[in-house]
Amino acid sequence: MQPQIDKVSDAPLREFVGYHIKRAFNVIQADLNDVLSRFDLRMISYSALVLIVENPGIRQSQLATALAIERPNLVVIIDELEKRELITRDRLLTDRRAYLLQATLAGRRLCDKAATAVGAHEEALFEEIDKDTRSSIVDALNRIEAKSREDRS
Amino acid sequence: MQPQIDKVSDAPLREFVGYHIKRAFNVIQADLNDVLSRFDLRMISYSALVLIVENPGIRQSQLATALAIERPNLVVIIDELEKRELITRDRLLTDRRAYLLQATLAGRRLCDKAATAVGAHEEALFEEIDKDTRSSIVDALNRIEAKSREDRS
């Protein structure tokens, strides 16, 4: 008789916290992209817009580093935000190689609206998890992130 | 005077737990792929191997569902595991459309070794986080995951 499986067990993978993080992140990302699609934004372009709003005059290279993506891949994202007139791309007078990125009024407004919607969805996803638990999760995640920085140093 | 940024602030994004989850997951994934490269495995092929070891006789369609990937994309992964003689792909006698996937002895051994290495790296990443916190994190992540299941039902 050949062995057959009716219910698939992923018990060994569930031993790893990283596995749970990946599965939860998949849910969060799907939800986030769903919300952002209403604003014609994706996770990466939304993040870029937020950082430009928060850091007026940021350079593309700084933005690429902050987003942890390669410079060439940022170009197309910036192109689109500029074409939609959500940001401006002006030459830096003191260094004519660089561009200064700044959000337009429309960009700041869209960013605000999107942030509100994203926040509401986050709240819905995390509603069962109390504030203390959330902050201990964030603290733990920050520690993990810090691990990779100490590796590189 | 043009505005310029010396230190980039991502404060608005840090408001979102999902942002921290993404950043931590990037670190975990990089570390994991680094560990698995020693066994010529990637995250996805390792996960597949684990599920085949744990569920002898699993079908490709069941495995694709468990891994949350499309069937066509699983084929190449299974091809490689079979070519490396880590798994076998046998016709199911009662349904000659389907294949039964089973790990070979070499597959189980590689899986064990990889799991040990992965576990050690997880432990290193999470060393600062005590057991109670870890299980409350896992519990919270499971609740988030459950959210998407209740959406689909």
Add this chain to the structure above:
DNA sequence: CATAATGATTATGTTCTATAACTAAATACG
């Protein structure tokens, strides 16, 4: 028995991401 549905595969296309090579401008230094 004809039709529909299923498991796996092939072919194909899209998106994401990384690398190399290039232009223009700024800096380093002999």
Add this chain to the structure above:
DNA sequence: CGTATTTAGTTATAGAACATAATCATTATG
């Protein structure tokens, strides 16, 4: 100075990851 090197941004391109449509063989349905 002026030549070499570095930096900011871009273009071109290639690979990996992921999704869709079409196909073949087989099984289930009416």
